[in-house]
Amino acid sequence: MEHIAPALLAWFYQNKRVLPFRTDPSPYHVWLSEIMLQQTRVSAAMPYYERFLAQLPTIADLAACPEEKLHKLWEGLGYYSRVRNLQKAARIVCEQYGGELPADYEALRGLPGIGDYTAGAIASISFGIPVPAVDGNVLRVFARLYNDDGNITDPAVKRKFTQWVVQHQPPDTPGDYNEALMELGALVCLPNGTPLCAQCPLAHLCGAHAAGTALTLPVKTKPKPRRVEQVAVALVKSPQGWLLQRRGETGLLAGLWQPVLWPETVFETADAMQQALAELGVQTAAPFALRGGSAAQPLPAAKHIFSHVEWQMAGWRFDAPAQPAPAGCVWADEQQLQAEYALPGAFKVYKKLMLNKE
Ligand code: SF4
Incomplete structure (x- = not known):
């Protein structure tokens, strides 16, 4: 497939949402926003994000924050293990890296609560390191672009899609590319309901669009009933x-x-x-x-x-x-x-x- 980055990035620079962590994408800001957004919509997370940073402007402040205050800052966001891991990681960062997140994918990946996706997002967006950041949005976009009905909950399928993400990643703007993919998945190549193919900068390259299969993709195993x-x-x-x-x-x-x-x-x-x-x-x-x-x-x-x-x-x-x-x-x-x-x-x-x- 022809490289998607030029059309994708042109669209992204024109259409990206103005979000607080984009205005100042320091490693701490990107980290915090990615953790908050893991299970929470952007509109719901942003007031929390602003309040959290106003109270805990540095990683050292996060490391030293009393537990009750930390829980209070997260109150209502849910999935509280996220904030407990944030603090555990902040303490390690203070002890081992002088209070600043390391510019190293593997070192980031080793911190509590930071998986492949979050490490990829911080490394690429804040440090310009050319690594992928593959979340559900990105898997959906690639399943459709390549019209691939592999089950995205299968690690081998995820690895294959990740390789495609890497093949298209421009070395000079890896973070913008990762963000653009996430943004396309959030705004155009929608998860529930019909994707907005008429507005999509990649429609001319998209296999699922050509085949009319976008609504059936990605394929994934249904979660067990609660x-x-x-x-x-x-x-x-x-x-x-x-x-x-x-x-x-x-x-x-x-x-x-x-x-x-x-x-x-x-x-x-x-x-x-x-x-x-x-x-x-x-x-x-x-x-x-x-x-x-x-x-x-x-x-x-x-x-x-x-x-x-x-x-x-x-x-x-x-x-x-x-x-x-x-x-x-x-x-x-x-x-x-x-x-x-x-x-x-x-x-x-x-x-x-x-x-x-x-
Ligand atoms: S053309 Fe449609 S299905 Fe294909 S990537 Fe764009 S929005 Fe998704």
């Missing part, structure tokens, strides 16, 4: 604030805060949940005596989708007298809920209740 898990949630309010519980140090949402909850549990009645709270050492007002005899308030059902599991949450809200928080829990007033404790997006509905309804 497991559904019932989760019981208690919102407990005392004069000291709302009761929050810290999650364990490992696993899903490690180290973050949540309302008191019981995984894989359904309580049939508010009484049963109240009993479970008492077993944790939390005294609550009798549910059926609340508000002059009315029942404990049922919480709205909520669900949250993680990559492998879907939580379906339900429970009640209780009033409680002032008392010490049990082990692993705190009472958080509104100000602390806002500024100190990071509650994952899974609890958005309940956080809103805690902040607005009292």
Whole structure:
């Protein structure tokens, strides 16, 4: 196939979105933006990106940031292992590379949370090193350009596509080329729905466009269906604030805060949940005596989708007298809920209740 770079780059320079990390593509900025964008749309990630850098302008600041603050800066973005790995890597960078990311693909690849794609993006965009950066967007573009129905979840197919990416990469502008491919995948060669071939600078070269097969490509194995898990949630309010519980140090949402909850549990009645709270050492007002005899308030059902599991949450809200928080829990007033404790997006509905309804 004729080289795609001239037409692709001409299109990119005319059409690329103005994004903060493009204005100043320092290695730290590119790294942070790529990690944020791994599971998050550009429009959702950008306010986080700006806030994060305002608070932690250097890699040394990131390395030294207290955990609670770090979680708070990431609150609502999800996939918190990303930010924990960012900090682990920042600490290594400070210890081994004087606080600056190394201009070396393999060294970047060796840092926590940095895989082939992110190392390729940083190396090519920030350091001008001619290496590929192949994500889902780029695989889709190449599956269509070459009209290749290989399964992109197969490592051998991914390697073959990566070789094609490399063959077309211009040595003088490797980063622009990688960015242009990602941008084409995000804006024109769309993942869901019909690609905008009429606007595509590569339409004259594209095999799938000629064959009318673009909508069937790329081929990939369907992910397994998600497991559904019932989760019981208690919102407990005392004069000291709302009761929050810290999650364990490992696993899903490690180290973050949540309302008191019981995984894989359904309580049939508010009484049963109240009993479970008492077993944790939390005294609550009798549910059926609340508000002059009315029942404990049922919480709205909520669900949250993680990559492998879907939580379906339900429970009640209780009033409680002032008392010490049990082990692993705190009472958080509104100000602390806002500024100190990071509650994952899974609890958005309940956080809103805690902040607005009292
Ligand atoms: S012509 Fe259409 S299918 Fe081919 S690369 Fe462009 S947008 Fe994608």
